[in-house]
Amino acid sequence: xxxxxxxxxxxxxxxxxxxxxxxxxxxxxxxxxxxxxxxxxxxxxxxxxxxxxxxxxxxxxxxxxxxxxxxxxxxxxxxxxxxxxxxxxxxxxxxxxxxxxxxxxxxxxxxxxxxxxxxxxxxxxxxxxxxxxxxxxxxxxxxxxxxxxxxxxxxxxxxxxxxxxxxxxxxxxxxxxxxxxxxxxxxxxxxxxxxxxxxxxxxxxxxxxxxxxxxxxxxxxxxxxxxxxxxxxxxxxxxxxxxxxxxxxxxxxx
Ligand code: AHQ
Numbered sequence: 055x056x057x058x059x060x061x062x063x064x065x066x067x068x069x070x071x072x073x074x075x076x077x078x079x080x081x082x083x084x085x086x087x088x089x090x091x092x093x094x095x096x097x098x099x100x101x102x103x104x105x106x107x108x109x110x111x112x113x114x115x116x117x118x119x120x121x122x123x124x125x126x127x128x129x130x131x132x133x134x135x136x137x138x139x140x141x142x143x144x145x146x147x148x149x150x151x152x153x154x155x156x157x158x159x160x161x162x163x164x165x166x167x168x169x170x171x172x173x174x175x176x177x178x179x180x181x182x183x184x185x186x187x188x189x190x191x192x193x194x195x196x197x198x199x200x201x202x203x204x205x206x207x208x209x210x211x212x213x214x215x216x217x218x219x220x221x222x223x224x225x226x227x228x229x230x231x232x233x234x235x236x237x238x239x240x241x242x243x244x245x246x247x248x249x250x251x252x253x254x255x256x257x258x259x260x261x262x263x264x265x266x267x268x269x270x271x272x273x274x275x276x277x278x279x280x281x282x283x284x285x286x287x288x289x290x291x292x293x294x295x296x297x298x299x300x301x302x303x304x305x306x307x308x
Contacts, residue, residue, distance in 0.1 A: 064265055066256050072269060073206060073255070079276045079302050080210040082217065084283035085292050091217050093225030094293045097166065100226065102290040104162045105177035110282065111158045113186045115141040117193040117201070124198040133250050140243050157236040164233020181285025185278045192274065199258040202251045203268050204275040209252070211244040276301070 064072065081087055089095045090103060118138045122131050143153020162172035171177065193201040215237040222229060259268040280301045 063260070063262055069256060069259070069265055069268075070252065072265075073252075073272060074209055076269065076272050076276060077210045079273070079280070080207065080214075081276070081279040081283050082210065082214045083302065084280060084287075086283040086287040086290075087214070089293055091221045091225075093221065095226075097228070099286075099290045100229070101162075101165050101167050102177060103286055104158070104165050105167060105172055105175075106179060106182045106282065106286050106289075108158055108162065108172050109175055109178045109182055110186050111141065111155055113190050115155070117190050120190065120193040121198050121201045124193075124201070130198075130254070137243075137247060140239075154236055154239065157239065161233045161236055164230040166228075179285045179289045181288065182282045185281040185285070189275065189278045199254060200267075200271050203255045203259065203271045205247065205251050206255060206272055207275045207279060208244045208248050211248075212241050215240045215244065 086099075086103070090100065095103075115138045118134060118141075122134050122138070125131055125134065139151070139153070141154040143151045143156060159169055159172050163169055189204070192204060218237045219234060219241075222234060223231060255268060259265050
């Protein structure tokens, strides 16, 4: 939005639109993810993806604990702690939940991996480890509001979880349906996360410079997800695309 050449602050709605426009660079479009959902992945590629993504799943509650440790606002922490419990699970009477990390291990065993080879991280490739560690380090060292913004790649996550639920049973009938529980749970959890995270982001990033920073933060997190797929494609291959995939350039801030 500009008037007489002078760039003004984006309206709240336009800022949200610009964040959502970054979705064109989301890893749902990475050839490795396309391969997983179009049915052309081998059992080894599926197992490799599950085993490598486990490192990311393990990191999420660590990342969320880092966000909370940087956040002095009790009301925000009361909401943010739900993300941590979603993954670590809890045994609060009446709210017992094994958690997403256990559900992901069961996804692994449903693909034929042993619990041991998922949890001992033996399959995790350097590029995945490096990208995930960069995300955790970001959350530990940046203002908590920036980590909230980084989590907004989940704006696009319900679509990717629903795509798996819609395609994997048909393409990979050998994966027990119970193994897909994680994706079923994330559709609603991601929506709740995004509602909270988007509201904080639209409020906090309230100058032109901060709004540009928000787009750069989201682009960093899109890189994290894209790099994980690049590293898995390098290790497990792609059906017919030997060159490393080039991530689509997201909307430029200006
Ligand atoms: O399962 C995922 C998850 O719990 C989270 C938390 C959130 C964050 O805090 O960064 N991002 C995220 C994502 C999950 N699943 C990914 C997938 O493709 O299955 C997507 C990922 C994201 O969009 O950031």
